[in-house]
Amino acid sequence: MTSRFFKATKGSVSVHALLSVMVAGGLLSSVAVTAHAQTEEAAAHVADKTNDVIEVVVTSQKRRQRQIDVPVAVNVLSAETLEKRNIQTVQDLSFSVPGLILRYDGPGSSQIFLRGATNIRGSDALVSSYMDDTPVTLTGGFRQVDLRALDLDRVEVLKGPQGTLYGQGAMAGTVRFITRNPSLYTVDGFIRADISSIDEGDTNSKVSGAVSLPLIKGTLGLRLAGAYESGGGWIDQPGLGIKDGNNQDIYNLRAKLLWKPTDDFDMTFTATTYSMKSRFGLDYENPDRTRPVPVSPDYDLLPSRHDRSQILNVTANYKTGIGRLTSSTSFVELDRNYATTYIAGPKTTSAGIQNEGFDGISDRAQQFTQEIRLTSEGSGPWQYTIGAFYKDAQGNLDDKGVSYYAGGTYPFTYRKYDTSRSISAFADIGYKITDKLLIGAGIRSFKDDQTATDLAGTEQKATFDSIDPRVYVTYALTPKWNLYGNISKGFRSGGFNSAGLPAYDPEKLMNYELGTKGIVADGKVRFDIAAYYSKYDDALRTGQFFNFPAGYVSYTRNIGEMEIKGLEGTIDWRVTPALTLSANAAYIDGEVTKLNLGAGETTNFQVGDGLDYAPKFSSTIAADYSFNWATNVPGFVHVDYVYRDKTYATDNSILIPRTQSSDRINLLNARVGVTWSEITAELYVTNLTNENLLVDPYDAWQQSSRTKPRTVGVSLSRNF
Template sequence: MTTRMKYITVVAVVGATTSASTLAQELAVEEVIVTAQKREQRLVDVPVAIAAIGGEELEQKGLTNIQDIAFTVPGMALREDGPGSYQIFMRGLSNQYGADALVGVYLDEAPMTLSGADQLDVRPLDLERVEVLKGPQGTLYGQGSVAGAIRYITKSPDLSKLGGAIEAQESFISGGDSREVITGVLNAPIVTDKFGIRIAAQAQEGGGWQDQPQAGIKDGNNQDLRNVRLKALWKPTDALAVQGMVVVHRNESELGLGFENPDRTVTVAVDRSRRLVPKEFDYDLYNLDVKYDLGFGELLSSSTYIDHTHRYPFSYIAGPATNYGEGVPGAPLAVEGTDDRQQAIHQFSQELRLSSSGDGFFNYTFGGFYRSLGSHFTAVYDTIYDYIDPAIPTFNFGYFDYLEKEQNESFAVFGDVSFRVTDWFELGGGVRYFEDDQETFDGFSSEKDSFDSTDPRVYASFKLSDDINIYASAGSGFRSGGFNRGDLPNYQPETLWSYEVGSKGLLAGGVLAYEVAVFYSDYKDMLRRGLILNPDGTTIQNTTNIGKAEVKGAEIGLTWRPFDQLTLNATAAYMDSEIVEVKSADATNNAGDPIDYVPEFSYTLGANYEFDLSATLPAFFRVDYTYRDKVSYIDRSVFYDQFLPFYSDDISLLSARLGVTVGRANIELFGTNLTNQNQWIDPYHYWTNANRTRPRELGVKVGYSF
């Protein structure tokens, strides 16, 4: 495809050839079981590209949030607006606008995606694994999974034995504050083999490095985090399992913007010495799963209720490259502003499905899904306009309120079946019908609209052996339309068709695990935001369907155990994204533009070495390196064309961890961003709305298990 793709191919061939020489050592990469298709399967048997990260690997890599995971999974990126606020992008589908998300997030069976800009912050705490499903997952996971889905699989209560762990961590941020983290896990069978609970909790303080000198704020992005998860499992019979889960999440940060300058300071608009309201990101989650084994299949009912509140400041300053900034000929005005935004969301969802047991001749999943969401958003804006044209009156400070109330109700029915035509060939397909009813109120008037879609998927698997699978799939995705304010017309849904061919398997007796895929995505009616400037200097946001985009890409992953103590892994992704057709008169893009937030090339390299300091002191040493190409941003409604596109930096991050186990205790020394890179993650820095890489962090963690 390109020189880089030739390089990836050579790496794969060399890795496979080298690993063959180790066959005699009778080593094996650990086999991974996933539930991506809502039933248990070996990773090698699933006809979908998946990045599966086990719980132990998550801890050894020191992955603490979704941004860390994004750097670990090539081809994944996100837009971050401070702690707990993320928009996740994958496989070249990157779009900040729209009524729902492009990548769905799940905690076990509970959907954590509320809307396009509201996805709950999930911390990797006491997990079995994280599954990152790439490509459209609309058939089984709905409209919010157009580009993929992320599933956090938590550990369930063990009904047979008492156990747990407690860990304390102290770390130091280069140029910033120390960070203290306490983590505890308790597993308790109340009635042996019948009823038990599992509690996982984490408290974090400190860890900031951003300053606001004019306000006297030092390390203002410290986080006061409390995250508690309680799971209770009741198994009255072998066939019936009832599991409840409660999550309480509280996070507060004094600055909390997530945006910073290269000198690690924060600039607040209008009044540089102003102390903004602290950022608060809270939610309570209640989930009840009831599973019944019918013998021929498993029946599941999953009910989830979420109560989420979010208060956050948002500051913006028009730079000289914007058509709102001073210093550029023809610029009409300079704009600075700070918003106090508050959001309250309540969501109830219910899924009922029947899935086949095991992996036999005929496999199936049938189900239905219902969701009701209510949202109340308010904002108070204070904005300064400094008109260059003296004929227009100066409007210095304008305070006004913004209100948006939304009520969404949706339902879906879905099914997926596969037939094992022969021992080595399987053919499958699925479909989902979805309907979404929306209503919005802006304080003056209300609007209603409905959207629906039927999204099919077909796939085939060809087994060269029990451990080598070649597959092909084609699937569609859908994302609802939504509302523009005032008399502007509503925007219509986006649609996607994606085609993928791949292979995954185990070679040389299981010493080498590989996964490779190539894909093409046809992304139609892509949404983008435009800004309409009124004569009085105010603006109206207008979201429109601008046209069509195409994404071509390839991914590869390798895990190799050259000898018993050493495990090596490498992953890489290449993507070519382009907007190929523009049909909207007020479009912010031209044909030929790249899609925002899409790295062309990204890869990871890792090594884990296990050794013994003595006969009773097992130890490990792990080192990881991640690289991501710069990502771009284009918006011709806000920025002058001669400055576009804007870019982030290339991102290179190196981390390492050394651990030793002493009886039931463990001690770890770790470092992240060891070279202390200070780089733009986000390209949107010409409005001072971009974050940078976290500074170097060095620390120690001590734990005890029982």
């Protein structure tokens, strides 16, 4: 593959005028506040007493369960938590979930990693992303729909292999964005206006809202949600006269229709459309908050970025005598136009030879998925999920760029058209031996047919298949305190290099996990602690070589075996009815333990090398305090602090230092609010101390983002 490392990571999408009108009209509705009944697929948050922590119910195992009963590590962030921590993007989420980290090039260009199972290459994602029942990670692993925090009920992050329950890209975990459901009985919703100012950057304005409309009371309900956002940039490119070039113009609209004609049957129709435009294709940034400056004047011709995506889903549920039968049909389309650059910086070993280049990329992908499953209900001894999943995906990437090397100019054209058709059957069955002890097992049978076609029309084909088991046990020390053990296998399909270079094999991951979850101290403390060991076989890494005159060629290969050990935990303590303290932390340690080399073969890696993109230690601590500013004028204060160790990337490729690193991340954020006469006003500050830190380790080619400067904002909202 020509050019530098990360050409294949960006996106694009258009806005439907009809949805715009529907959302705008819905947001004008204003009625009294009413709590509405959620459907059984929604999460429930229940507290017995005002001084208890909230007992969280999730659907991470495709059935409604208390979080403490799920035999894997799960982090759950409620809508309130997302708002107070100002989590708007997956990048924001990575600072609040222990063990979750990104390769982040900018909005719409990210790859999610969990628990140290990390690499930037592959035919599929290591961590899958879902919006409700729709998988939104497409082929290549780098095609990720840019989900934003719009009218969410919660976010669930499942750690470790999830293949027996999630059909694609779940070798290391799954991130689920759960949207709010329509109400069938009352009109309710919210409207919010937000404006913020970025230190030495532009302002950011955002208007968002949602409304539920019961079209036929008790039977048919519609929920409309939308957001428009503008500005928010801070990166300049003085040589080209560009100020705040990473400003964004965003439209994000969603319609969700719920039809429930009987108590035993319901159907949900969801349509989402998203568009983001930005002058810069990526958030690559120098310490002085400018974009890296190239030698060639041709960079003035680089196109602006435009990401567009659409998501359509129909999910039907029917209660039978043996469980709930579910059908979920989804279609996702992603269209992105952007430019990426690579510029040899002072950290390269280029001995003064100027080497740089750019890529103008058009990337289009679409995906159809169908899942059918039968899930047990109630509290009987048998708990099960049995089903099948089908995916038909394709991606078309076209790249026209230029390499500059040793005074020469070398235009190139690159193309990769890829397809993936996969099918899997899965079953996950647990049995309660006693009221305290449950044992369970799961298995997935998976088959994936892939093709890749290059510019010359050369087609490569391969079929990848796997049997992925899982066994688990839970034991209840008390009705609200469980111990669990879990052994599971993850699998990711292999794929293709440029024609003429050998293909790469699938990756496998065996995960062994012990954990405990519970609510103790008379309901005041909730905790989730897990220790794990993972054996990562045939891990992928990327090498580079210069193919004159085409430029740099990326070569992905299986390097051998890695071992990963980790400990992570989350705790929430309701100190008083007004004060809650929260903390989470993750420790990850691992290394390359074996290299698979043929006779005379070399590699860019050595036994003993550490993990890429895996901080040894990361944590977040937070405090929330509720009080009254005056009679009937409630308020709150929230403070959180984020710490993350350096992340590293190891590579012996040409012109690159063997190991590069990010900075240690320290971020302090705060928010204070007041509700008066049904209006809530909030003042917030992110990155309070204005840290300017390198987030990504790949800095030698000046392809790294940095922490967003201090941002001060005000929001006004009204629920109805």
